[in-house]
Amino acid sequence: MSEMDFYMETLENLPAVINSNEGMRELVASLVYEFMELQHLYDSAIEVVKTYLNIIDSEFSMKFQRNPIHNIDSRLKSPQSIIGKLQKKNLPVNIESAQKNLLDIAGIRVTCCYINDIYAVADMLCSRDDFKIIKQKDYIKNPKSSGYRSYHMIVNVPVYLSNSKTYAPVEIQIRTIAMDFWASLEHQLKYKTASEITPEISQELRSCADKIAETDIRMQDIFLRIHDID
Numbered sequence: 001m002s003e004m005d006f007y008m009e010t011l012e013n014l015p016a017v018i019n020s021n022e023g024m025r026e027l028v029a030s031l032v033y034e035f036m037e038l039q040h041l042y043d044s045a046i047e048v049v050k051t052y053l054n055i056i057d058s059e060f061s062m063k064f065q066r067n068p069i070h071n072i073d074s075r076l077k078s079p080q081s082i083i084g085k086l087q088k089k090n091l092p093v094n095i096e097s098a099q100k101n102l103l104d105i106a107g108i109r110v111t112c113c114y115i116n117d118i119y120a121v122a123d124m125l126c127s128r129d130d131f132k133i134i135k136q137k138d139y140i141k142n143p144k145s146s147g148y149r150s151y152h153m154i155v156n157v158p159v160y161l162s163n164s165k166t167y168a169p170v171e172i173q174i175r176t177i178a179m180d181f182w183a184s185l186e187h188q189l190k191y192k193t194a195s196e197i198t199p200e201i202s203q204e205l206r207s208c209a210d211k212i213a214e215t216d217i218r219m220q221d222i223f224l225r226i227h228d229i230d
């Protein structure tokens with residue numbers, strides 16, 4: 001649905017009690033418009049980062065005949081999910097609070113072929129002098145207790161609009177295909193299953209993550225041996 005369709009549909013489907021009150025209708029209309037502006041800003045920030053990632057990937061391909069990036073996915077957090085997260089953190093539920101407190105409204109997931117590629121991509125993102133790195137977390141060197149591995153960055157990205165320049169934060173998760181396989185299935189198992197995850201199952205999931213990490217290191221090693229790199 002386009003932003004304008006979302007705007008129109010929201011206004012057309014307001015409850016009668018709001019619709020019949022001119023002041024309330026105007027207030028809701030301005031809130032919806034503010035939200036659309038926010039969505040547009042975060043969407044644009046995602047595009048800025050994706051464009052840069054595609055450029056460095058194709059440059060690698062041209063220079064070294066290989067692609068360090070296997071896949072790039074992106075998503076904007078839904079309004080329901082933004083509200084849910086603010087409520088969970090006991091924070092005010094409004095647009096300013098979301099902008100100030102939630103740094104993962106815009107999210108990009110980069111899947112790389114090898115572990116070294118993750119750090120190469122992270123370094124290239126850090127090297128951009130117009131990207132401001134707000135946070136970096138290395139869950140590869142320091143895996144989470146669940147077994148989760150990934151490299152996380154929050155980057156403030158410049159967005160040039162028709163008459164202004166503004167910054168928006170983008171959460172970038174960088175991981176190997178193998179780490180992504182584990183994280184996707186673990187997420188499905190944990191959050192989409194009604195039954196309880198017992199300590200035994202958590203332990204089993206951790207053990208799978210460790211096996212996968214071991215395989216990632218072996219695959220990286222095979223790559224380095226084949227390419228005669230120390």
Ligand code: 0O2
Pocket residue numbers: 104107137144146147148152182183184186187
């Ligand atoms: P979604 O829908 O995936 O975006 P915060 O993000 O502010 O709550 P924190 O602790 O700084 O806090 O974030 P963290 O732990 O660095 O990263 C959060 C995101 O990492 C999660 O997003 C997941 O996408 C991913 N993640 C973290 N731990 C795990 C894990 O054990 N398993 C899996 N599969 N993914 C994990 P959200 O917010 O959960 O939602």
